[in-house]
Amino acid sequence: MNFSVKALSNGGGRAGLLQVGSCSFETPALLITTRKGLPTFISPDMLSSLPTPDCRLLQFSPLHLLESISMKTISEIGGLHQMLGLQEHVFAAVPRDGIISLPDYQSANKTGASFETPCGRLLIKPVQYMEMISSMKPNMWSTLADEVPAWVSEKRNKTSVDRTLRWLDDCIKSPFAKNTGGAVFGSIVGGSRIDERKRCALEVAKRDVSGFCIGGFGLGESMDERPALLNAITECLPEDKPRQICGLGLPEEVLQGVAAGIDLFDSSYIYHLTLGGFALTFGSEGIAKHGSEDRLTDSCGDGTKINLKATIYRKDASPILEGCKCYTCQKHTKAYLNHLFNTHEMLAHILLEIHNAHHYLGFFRMIREAINRGKFNEFRQKFVATRRDYIIGAASSA
Amino acid sequence: MALRFEILGRFNRARAAKLTLPHFVCETPLFMPVGTQGTIKGLTTSQLEEIGCHIILGNTYHLALRPTSELIHEMGGLHKFMNWPRALLTDSGGFQMVSLLHLADITEKGVTFQSPVDGKPMLLTPEESIQIQNRIGADIIMALDDVVKTTITGPRIEEAMYRTLRWIDRCIAAHKRPHEQNLFGIVQGGLDPVLRDICVRGLVDRNLPGYAIGGLAGGEDKDSFWRVVAQCTAALPEDKPRYVMGVGYPLDIVVCSALGADMYDCVYPTRTARFGTALIPEGVLKLKHQAMANDTRPIDPTCECTVCKKYSRAYIHCLATKEAMGSILISYHNLYYMMKLSRDLHSSIVDGRFPEFVCTFLQKMFPKGDVPQWVCNAMEAAGIDISSCCTPPDTNHANDVTRPDNNTSDCPKEESNEVL
Numbered sequence: 020m021n022f023s024v025k026a027l028s029n030g031g032g033r034a035g036l037l038q039v040g041s042c043s044f045e046t047p048a049l050l051i052t053t054r055k056g057l058p059t060f061i062s063p064d065m066l067s068s069l070p071t072p073d074c075r076l077l078q079f080s081p082l083h084l085l086e087s088i089s090m091k092t093i094s095e096i097g098g099l100h101q102m103l104g105l106q107e108h109v110f111a112a113v114p115r116d117g118i119i120s121l122p123d124y125q126s127a128n129k130t131g132a133s134f135e136t137p138c139g140r141l142l143i144k145p146v147q148y149m150e151m152i153s154s155m156k157p158n159m160w161s162t163l164a165d166e167v168p169a170w171v172s173e174k175r176n177k178t179s180v181d182r183t184l185r186w187l188d189d190c191i192k193s194p195f196a197k198n199t200g201g202a203v204f205g206s207i208v209g210g211s212r213i214d215e216r217k218r219c220a221l222e223v224a225k226r227d228v229s230g231f232c233i234g235g236f237g238l239g240e241s242m243d244e245r246p247a248l249l250n251a252i253t254e255c256l257p258e259d260k261p262r263q264i265c266g267l268g269l270p271e272e273v274l275q276g277v278a279a280g281i282d283l284f285d286s287s288y289i290y291h292l293t294l295g296g297f298a299l300t301f302g303s304e305g306i307a308k309h310g311s312e313d314r315l316t317d318s319c320g321d322g323t324k325i326n327l328k329a330t331i332y333r334k335d336a337s338p339i340l341e342g343c344k345c346y347t348c349q350k351h352t353k354a355y356l357n358h359l360f361n362t363h364e365m366l367a368h369i370l371l372e373i374h375n376a377h378h379y380l381g382f383f384r385m386i387r388e389a390i391n392r393g394k395f396n397e398f399r400q401k402f403v404a405t406r407r408d409y410i411i412g413a414a415s416s417a
Numbered sequence: 418m419a420l421r422f423e424i425l426g427r428f429n430r431a432r433a434a435k436l437t438l439p440h441f442v443c444e445t446p447l448f449m450p451v452g453t454q455g456t457i458k459g460l461t462t463s464q465l466e467e468i469g470c471h472i473i474l475g476n477t478y479h480l481a482l483r484p485t486s487e488l489i490h491e492m493g494g495l496h497k498f499m500n501w502p503r504a505l506l507t508d509s510g511g512f513q514m515v516s517l518l519h520l521a522d523i524t525e526k527g528v529t530f531q532s533p534v535d536g537k538p539m540l541l542t543p544e545e546s547i548q549i550q551n552r553i554g555a556d557i558i559m560a561l562d563d564v565v566k567t568t569i570t571g572p573r574i575e576e577a578m579y580r581t582l583r584w585i586d587r588c589i590a591a592h593k594r595p596h597e598q599n600l601f602g603i604v605q606g607g608l609d610p611v612l613r614d615i616c617v618r619g620l621v622d623r624n625l626p627g628y629a630i631g632g633l634a635g636g637e638d639k640d641s642f643w644r645v646v647a648q649c650t651a652a653l654p655e656d657k658p659r660y661v662m663g664v665g666y667p668l669d670i671v672v673c674s675a676l677g678a679d680m681y682d683c684v685y686p687t688r689t690a691r692f693g694t695a696l697i698p699e700g701v702l703k704l705k706h707q708a709m710a711n712d713t714r715p716i717d718p719t720c721e722c723t724v725c726k727k728y729s730r731a732y733i734h735c736l737a738t739k740e741a742m743g744s745i746l747i748s749y750h751n752l753y754y755m756m757k758l759s760r761d762l763h764s765s766i767v768d769g770r771f772p773e774f775v776c777t778f779l780q781k782m783f784p785k786g787d788v789p790q791w792v793c794n795a796m797e798a799a800g801i802d803i804s805s806c807c808t809p810p811d812t813n814h815a816n817d818v819t820r821p822d823n824n825t826s827d828c829p830k831e832e833s834n835e836v837l
């Protein structure tokens with residue numbers, strides 16, 4: 020794996036190039052969150068209908084596979100890429116996925132991290148985690164972290180940093196580590212304490228890691244305290260290594276992260292939207308036609324997302340988003356999607372996840388373009404203001 | 418009449434044909450997957466084209482409830498609504514009412530049922546069924562018939578058969594789009610050869626574009642099942658398609674095709690997929706089974722579908738019944754299997770090697786040579802010599818493979834719609 024920063028924009032924001040094997044990706048980028056290695060609803064053949072190479076960056080949690088298949092079998096099959104039939108794709112392994120594998124700080128102990136998963140609560144020790152990584156062979160993997168929510172005591176937060184640093188060393192020094200073939204992303208925690216965040220980041224930066232995975236966000240901290248925390252972390256990190264984050268999903272949160280110099284995000288936001296029947300529609304023109312942020316402003320008038328379950332779409336023969344190039348918008352109407360949601364058909368989620376993933380990948384492209392033009396700050400402010408105005412407008416007209 | 422049926426090849430009673438419908442040129446024998454509510458569960462229409470599906474079924478009862486036939490009509494018909502460029506078939510809706518609603522009652526006027534929306538009594542007449550199907554706009558529409566359980570005996574069977582005949586005239590009279598949609602009549606009469614014969618002759622007199630054999634796959638014994646099919650196919654006109662309703666096990670399709678049937682529908686391949694079962698030449702593969710967890714082979718090593726090209730049984734085992742992706746991938750494979758079976762039936766008949774195909778099929782499914790007696794009986798009636806596969810070859814029986822219960826046609830009520 021190779022990473023280099025290509026452009027810095029005012030108001031934060033850096034555009035980079037991430038090269039993994041023969042694939043290269045422009046950052047900031049979205050990692051499509053998967054369930055057992057594949058997107059929740061988008062089958063592999065439909066996945067390739069999304070923009071390439073953007074759709075080839077996937078995030079997965081090794082814990083998803085723990086209960087149903089042995090590590091030996093995964094090794095026999097030849098690792099993750101072979102098992103999932105996605106040889107061209109790039110996998111970034113993170114134990115926590117924000118959907119079905121959630122950190123459970125109360126059950127973590129000095130030996131390992133705890134997660135709530137569909138198979139119940141799992142206590143994962145560094146050595147066991149490394150065995151999984153060495154069998155699965157993801158392209159990138161983050162070290163095991165003891166993630167705690169914002170409200171824990173100072174003492175518990177400090178313990179979390181200590182453990183995360185110790186487990187980082189345990190992971191790197193594990194005999195399995197030689198066998199992974201992937202780039203190590205050192206996990207950074209520290210909750211809502213700036214000093215602890217800094218301590219952790221500085222310590223992790225000293226280790227032999229290829230990148231950083233910032234954990235402990237989206238766990239009860241407020242939007243307002245986040246920029247200071249994020250900046251405190253990224254200031255301690257070297258410029259030339261990629262920074263991934265877990266737990267920031269909303270467009271505004273992504274923009275916050277980008278402003279602080281984060282490069283890689285996950286797509287759990289899309290999963291939640293899709294389940295609820297929500298289709299992203301913000302900045303439609305800009306995303307569909309590679310336009311400028313002025314067009315984004317113009318078209319934001321119709322809000323940021325629509326609920327396809329709403330009765331007004333019953334007879335709507337138009338696509339989710341006029342001009343959207345995704346499979347769903349090319350092939351289907353809102354009326355059909357409305358019907359599929361009303362009748363609880365699986366195709367509803369498949370088609371909507373395609374559109375939302377396509378749309379969000381487009382949002383990331385717009386972010387990159389704004390950074391490359393040196394206008395990230397303007398882009399961000401316009402985006403946030405338009406969205407806020409719309410929400411206020413909608414609230415006052417309701 | 419809005420179809421052309423050209424027979425391209427025969428082997429005794431079996432035939433392979435080109436069926437030209439308003440939206441697609443189909444090849445028979447043909448399996449038609451069920452897309453109850455305007456979608457085959459978990460698959461996009463592009464995937465269905467790729468799999469090779471020619472005709473998809475829609476269920477009139479469900480579509481009439483949601484999104485309503487009026488809305489579908491307003492949106493330009495079901496083809497456009499679901500964006501399916503190929504052929505569609507809708508059932509009459511009567512079967513669903515009788516099987517899904519406890520309070521359905523059949524009178525001469527039609528099927529009376531309690532509205533699932535507001536509980537009020539509603540009436541579905543033959544005229545209304547056709548009107549709704551005209552609005553939905555499928556290539557093939559089905560006459561409203563008086564459906565009784567196959568396991569019922571006595572005068573009710575006779576009453577239902579005669580009523581079906583009386584209703585066909587009302588259906589024909591109500592049909593407003595005969596040049597765009599083909600109305601198929603349904604042969605009823607239970608397991609009684611005399612009643613079946615009266616019904617076939619009555620329907621043939623009406624010179625319909627095609628005929629269905631109804632009232633089967635409801636739990637009757639297999640010998641009765643194939644005999645009814647054999648009797649009806651023998652009496653139906655050579656130059657019209659014959660559709661055996663609700664039949665979907667691969668073995669049943671092979672047997673019925675040998676007896677001269679052309680079209681089949683069943684939710685079995687997709688429903689069973691959602692329960693983690695894959696169709697393979699040897700029978701079925703239960704992917705939930707613990708033995709699958711370490712099996713690195715594809716579902717079916719001989720299958721050329723993308724799922725089998727990419728995935729191991731072990732990985733599908735992780736997904737089966739737990740993740741949406743499990744249903745999606747197994748459904749894809751199962752429908753691919755059914756469409757491959759359809760293509761193989763068609764080409765083996767056209768190429769004059771149908772008996773060889775049947776024998777190979779049976780050998781794989783019954784490697785010990787224990788072909789069920791009813792299959793032997795049916796094949797004898799069809800003039801297909803299967804003696805070579807009834808002698809046990811010296812092979813090991815794969816113990817991770819089981820066969821569906823082939824003793825009864827237990828594709829019951831739920832097999833003609835797919836909601837869950």
Ligand SMILES: [Zn+2]
Nearest residue numbers: 343345348374
């Ligand atoms: Zn779209």
Ligand SMILES: [Zn+2]
Nearest residue numbers: 720722725750
């Ligand atoms: Zn297959």
